[in-house]
Amino acid sequence: MFVSYKWLQEYVDLTGITAKELADRITKSGIEVESVEVLNKGAQGVVVGHVIEREQHPNADKLSKCLVDIGEGEPVQIICGAPNVAKGQKVAVAKVGAVLPGNLKIKRAKLRGEESNGMICSLQELGIESKLVPKQYADGIFVFPSDAPVGVDALELLNLDDEVLELGLTPNRADCLSMIGVAYEVAAILGRSVKLPAIELHENSESVQDYISVRVDAPEDNPLYAGRIVKNVKIGPSPLWMQTRLMAAGIRPHNNVVDITNYILLEYGQPLHAFDYDRLGSNEIVVRRAKASETIVTLDDVERTITENHLVITNGSVPVALAGVMGGANSEVQDDTTTVFIESAYFTSPVIRQAVKDHGLRSESSTRFEKGIDPARTKEALDRAAALMAEYAGGEVVGGVVEVNTWQPKDVVVTITLDRINRVLGTSIKKEEVAGILTNLQFTFTEDHGTFTITVPSRRRDIAIEEDIIEEVARLYGYDHLPATLPVGEVNPGKLTPYQAKRRHVRRYLEDVGLFQAITYSLTNEAKAAMFALETAEPIRLALPMSEERSVLRQSLVPHLLEAASYNRARQVENVALYEIGSVYLATNEHELPNEKERLAGVLTGVWHAHLWQGEKKAIDFYVVKGILDGLFHMLGLENRMEYKQAKREHLHLGRTAEILLDDKTIGFIGQLHPVVQKEYDLKETYVFELALTDLLHAEVEDIRYSPIPRFPSITRDIALVVDEHIIAGDLQKAIIAAGGELLKDVSIFDVYKGDRLPEGKKSIAFSLRYYDPERTLTDEEVTNVHEQVIKAVEQQFGATLRG
Template identity: 60%
Template sequence: MLVSMNWLQQYVDLDSYSADELADLITKGGIEVETVEQLNKGISGVVIGHVLSCEQHPDADKLNICRVDIGEEEPVQIICGAANIAAGQYVAVAKVGAVLPGNFKIKKAKLRGEASHGMICSLQELGIESKLVHKEYADGIFVFSDDVTPGEDALHYLNLNDEILELGLTPNRADAMNMIGVAYEVGAVLNRSIELPSPELVRSEENAQDYVSVQIENEDDNPYYGATVIKNVTIASSPQWLINRLVSAGIRPINNVVDITNYVLLEYGQPLHAFDYDRFGSKEVVIRRAAEGEKIVTLDDTERTLSSDHLVITNGSKPVAVAGVMGGADSEVQQNTTTILLEAAYFDSKLVRKASKDLGLRSDSSARFEKGIDRNRVIGASERAAQLIQEIAGGTVLKGTAEQGDRTVEGKEVSIEVTRINQVLGTEISETEVAAIFERLQFSYQNFGGTFTVQVPPRRPDITISEDLIEEVGRLYGYDNVPATLPITESTPGQLSDYQKKRRRVRRALEGAGLYQTVTYSLTSPSKRVFFSNETTDAIRLAMPMSEERSELRTSLLPHLLEVAQYNKNRQLENLAFYETASVFLPEGELPKEQEHLAGVVSGLWQEHLWQKEKKPVDFFVVKGILEELAVEFGVEDRLTFARADEPKLHPGRTAAVHLDDELIGYIGQLHPEVEKELDLSETYVFEINLEALLKADVDHLKYKKLPRFPSVTRDVALVVNESLEAGQVKRVIEEAGGAKLVEINLFDVYQGEHLEEGKKSLAFSLRYYNPEQTLTEEEVKKAHDRVLTAVEEQFGAALRS
């Protein structure tokens, strides 16, 4: 619901409140104000001008030289290319120095040799959306009526000095889908009285019942229908004030009669429809269910097929409107219409919603009928529209109303005790304060010793039980005034478990390394359920899947992560680094076992320093380093090992199994080239591990070492071994043989080629020896180093490289 501050001011005094202040108060009162929009989008310097003369430009067929009175000492010359410009018009002129939307500044200019001192504006150029501009001015400049004065502020006449509040209404607050309802709400929030329109009609001596009769076949479908007849109507454009009201609410002006029905819809919340009486086709209005397959051409010139679930307005033989949704094209008001049959009715909301949904027609009328309107306001809205048609379109309103059904209904009675209000809200509100709140809401009530029996007006159908009254008291008392207290309980405050804390550390570590978190579906297809060869082949299938693509529970995170990589690659994002921590589902008895995994996909450049002309692509060791850093983070760096592995979907020479102690917890490696080709990915590395195994691993308490007081000794050794031997195996043997004094081992070179026999390679390690108690002697170092050389020779046949 869009609410104009200028329009709202007619009902409630808002002088001391800005739009932002009012929006804050309404929001605190329970109805959220989503936005506050300034209709003046930075515009200044736009005045009303009177076109004194208009002559064709001598050097341009589509330009005109205009002399325009803008309220200054002398008229100004303006070059204008609008097709509808003419002498005698009153137009909107942006003077030299004016600013239009988008910070467009108007300067003196020359067009084909002629000076132009300003710009004659269209409504679009003043920031009004094209869809809200009357078709008469859709392709040209806007022309004011004659009751304006040159030099006056054009924004005032166009309502562009207004501010619009956009209310985010919940379905239960249909009462605020109209200006009167908003006025009630604002009056209650501000504790101010409101002034509502009171239509006064001058009716002719002719009776409406002589021109039309009303017959309702089922009053459950249509509890009330009233038809007012208005003669001698002149169809024309609406006055500017009416156009401004509609545009501020997002409705395009059409003609005075249609605009009036839309205006009353916005003001009262009561949908109305004007039929051309002479095109109606009969003197009777019959409201019934449509026959199966019955057809109607609606106002949008579309033929629609109806069913027996749809309520229609007929002329006794054929439908002329779908009740509460849209009128028919045959009886619409046209330029030559002189007599109006004005419909004001109350339809069953379920039938309107059904028809709107079935026919694909969503209108302002249907939206209000669906949510519920105030039946007691139907006649008032009809009289308001008739009064405006009489004033604006010169109509003659016939006496009486052709109608059937009850015009009004009684409001509900709901009771509430003050003690109950305070018990629920935790407040100490007095009876006097509760009574004042009901008076602000304009609810009539009776108070019997602290028990209020409230007569809820029909405009508030959302209030049906005592808890609704508690909410009304609470929101107007002010939620800010409700005391803040802690609940009385023996439970301990919520906190993260140790596992949850560790999971957050995992995410921080990965994001610190440059990976982005993703969230993918747990449901997948049979072809994407598994990734690694050791995963179960048993499927966990849904009993009622939405589609085959989401029919099974996944056992691996990688297939969907690779989809994410594909998606980004297809959008020219080459450098990818994603991870996900989520559950996979493993068959185990009646219900699957849920196990949390960590998976990642990395591709492209890992580092790029253009100013240093350095580019480092992702490789196996980058991804391996990510897992090693996680191992360090959780104190298991000495227990996490990598061993060569073969996986059908991974590169045969760049794949490793990840072990924690002796347990296989996952895999790491490059995608197999065939898989990369199938997915249209460049060189891509992946990993997936059992995260629960890592986070639940027993870890010794952190132990600190003294700062080194004595020097260490470093020895480098190059060992010639079989090329099939893994460096990790050699490193483990060196570590065992070196003893306590060997504190650090680093592989710094691997060599194959010239000066080595075929089938051999050289592994170069740097070994650091240290004794925390005293300075190492050469003898101690030699003894430990000899043990290392002996061990690798005995176990692997390793020889020192000469």
């Protein structure tokens, strides 16, 4: 909403407050003023001039040589390029030394050999947007009315000495979509009174009933419809003051009748429409819902097909306007119009909103109907428009109003106590202050021992409950005056849960070692849904899948990660290391939601690291991926509780796959893709893993305890054990640790041998054992005794022999 500061002064006394100060006060009261625009844009030195003579420039076809009286003694010669300049016109002249918008300074000049002492200006050159300039002056200079005094300030006559406040209204404040509505708001803020426009309406002795009748067939959409007839009008330009106010508000002037309807729209917030009575085609108005496939040509010369969802104004047979949105071309006011029918109505918001949406026709009128107007002003605005047409279009107002009124006003009454207001706002406002605020708002109320019973005026449709009254009191009391308090109570700062913190550490670890996070679809197809799954269940199918490829909820993260790796390889990204933390979905039964379990999965292929200068290149293999997981388990404090067991899993390489156990419970797997699967995804040697992240992160871990660095030397003994080929090295390692007792601190494998020097079906596994006691130096005898127990244990349990 654009609000003219000078226009606003007609309704509220703004003495002692500038436009910028007013903007600040309005903003602090709850309605944001987005900008304050000075209309002259820095222009000065522009006066009204009288073109005494005009002749063709001797050396230019498109220039005119004008002799112009600017009210300063002798007339001056000005060269003008406007096609519409003519003798006898009153025009805007920028004198020598004047400044135009854009800091353009006017100097004496010679144009094609002829001296020019100033510039005859168009409205565009004075800073008015082209879309707001009246059409007759769009391509030339502006011509003032003939009674404009020569030499006076042209900027003042054009209202360019004004300032315009742009209000950023929220949807609930539709009451401020009018000058009177803004006046009520400003008066409440400043504690001043509102002066409403005086309506001096003079009717003739005729009756409007003899001219036209009105019938409303859709009262639920149109509870109030009123109209007046103004005859003997003379179509012409509206008064200059009205044109300039319309332009300041962003509306282009047309003619006196149309401009008056737009003026009332801005003044009262009541949309009006003027019909050419003689072009209506009948002497009746019927308001109804449109018929299926009915058409209307609107004022923008577009034929529109309307439906039963739209409300139309008709002449009893054909539509003459799309109600509340735009008039029809068949009843448009034109230059030869002599009798006008003025429509003022209250249309309900939903039907207007539907028409706007269907036709993409949002206008100043439809905006106000959509947000809701004040029906109490509908007939008052009609009377004001008729009076202005009589005054500025020479019309004669026919006696009476034709109307259909089914609107039943219902008073909105809100009761609230002073205690509640203060309790919500945290204030100690006195009842006299609250009463003063309500009086400034011009709300009718009674007060009884601190209880206020308030009758809300119809213009304030946004107020219906106690909280609305509290808001009104708060914003007019002043948000700056509300006390600032800190919340009272226990402070519980937000933080991550232990599970969330561990999950974040897992992400950081994997990214630190070189993996990239991927996020893939939770939806897949039935063939891939259970591939690589740690747990399987009946597939969960979507009721309305977007495609068969995205029709089932996944039970493993690996298939989509393989798709991502394949996608990258197809684009020459050979080295891929991806991980994902996401959910899989396991069905319980038909009528319950699935179990959602969090998993961690990864896929790695290509080269892990390369130092080309040194000729070193390390391809990703099983032990690279196992090392990454070992580091993860170590970070989580679970390294001593994890175990890898050789396993067979579908889609994985038979000899390069292991299950991962936590406390003897399987929680995941690691392995190389089966060559057939690798070929299917067009991948080279590729390794994958998947872990039940929930089990991993919920595992209880003992607190870290400090172990002092040993002050005494350790003793290392190596043994090579010959065992059957099927014996698992990990089982041997467990037996050694169990037999070594407290003195055996570390056991590691450093060699595995199979060959001609061993019997068939045998292999040699070499272990390095480290013994020490943190409290003393061990003797060879003590170490030998324990070491012999270790050898005896593996001989008994696995039939192992020492390799000679």
